[in-house]
Amino acid sequence: MRMFFVKCVGIFTAFGCSNYAFSVYEMTPQEAFYKAVESADVEMVQKMIEIDPLLKTSLYKGNPMIWGVLQATRLKNKVVQPALKKYAKIIKLLGKSAACLKIKKVDSEPFLPLDYSLRRCYSQIDKALIKFEQKPSSYVTKTAEEFVLQNKVADKLVEELEFFLVNKIIAMDVSLRNSKFETTAEADFITNLKDVKGRALSGKFTGNISVEGGIEQFSLSLYTSTIFLAKIEVEVNWQVGENMDVLVSALKVSKEERQNGFGGMMLDAVIKAICQLEKSAKLELYAAPSDVDKCDENLFFSRLVSFYKKHKFVPNKWDANDLKLTIEEGKVLPAYKIEK
Structure with missing residues (x-):
């Protein structure tokens, strides 16, 4: 874990910390990864996954990393199209296993990311999560x-x-x-x-x-x-x-x-x-x-x-x-x- 943390610091140094208002030296790998997900830093997310693929299904404060995407892309937030594309790409990087992890909140029953997205997030996030679902038998994909x-x-x-x-x-x-x-x-x-x-x-x-x-x-x-x-x-x-x-x-x-x-x-x-x-x-x-x-x-x-x-x-x-x-x-x- 210590070696991993050193590598993470190296990545942050290489790519810069301008996107974050915190010191990487005070963060765990899980926190650093969550912050990268939440801020739509696709490049950082990709690099950290390459170092440790298990980060995709790890938890931060009791919730999966995909919660960072859902919170950032709620319909009540103004999110521009380029950012939505980045968040959709991050969902793809996190993969199906991450999309199957339930979110836990104090005031509600645990819920799947897609269930939350359908009610509260932009349609681009729905679309990215739906790709992990089985297609209906009569559904035809267009080119x-x-x-x-x-x-x-x-x-x-x-x-x-x-x-x-x-x-x-x-x-x-x-x-x-x-x-x-x-x-x-x-x-x-x-x-x-x-x-x-x-x-x-x-x-x-x-x-x-x-x-x-x-x-x-x-x-x-x-x-x-x-x-x-x-x-x-x-x-x-x-x-x-x-x-x-x-x-x-x-x-x-x-x-x-x-x-x-x-x-x-x-x-x-x-x-x-x-x-x-x-x-x-x-x-x-x-x-x-x-x-x-x-x-x-x-x-x-x-x-x-x-x-x-x-x-x-x-x-x-x-x-x-x-x-x-x-x-x-x-x-x-x-x-x-x-x-x-």
């Missing part, structure tokens, strides 16, 4: 090239869907203010866009207006030829003089299309449309996997929650199923700006 093509389609499709939804919701609002009866509306979404497989896309908008409650309900379905791709169902409570309350009651994607990004495109289009229509609004949804094998439910759940977080929804820290998104001044608020 980097496929993601690039998918993103190109997504940007254009979201823009067109946003414009389409804004016009339809405004028309429904006009009907709501002028009508004394419940009314319905239907419209076809027509586009020249094709998906990554070269299939022509089309859609269907259906809306219902409840005059008495000031409620608008609408759904948007997406198809290619006669094949169903995805559907989003939304309920809008748009009272005069009050903030808009929006419930995303359902987001359904065909099993065969779940890795093609259509659910995210439709969700983004709805969020962007609401931002255009209302300066202040709150969106809510409940994450629950549907049409999946019972044995795959938990595996899909973690991916589903992380998916919604990627689209700026913030989970309830006590219940990861319950997620909310806040719009102020026509922009989606990051979690660290939301009043708790």
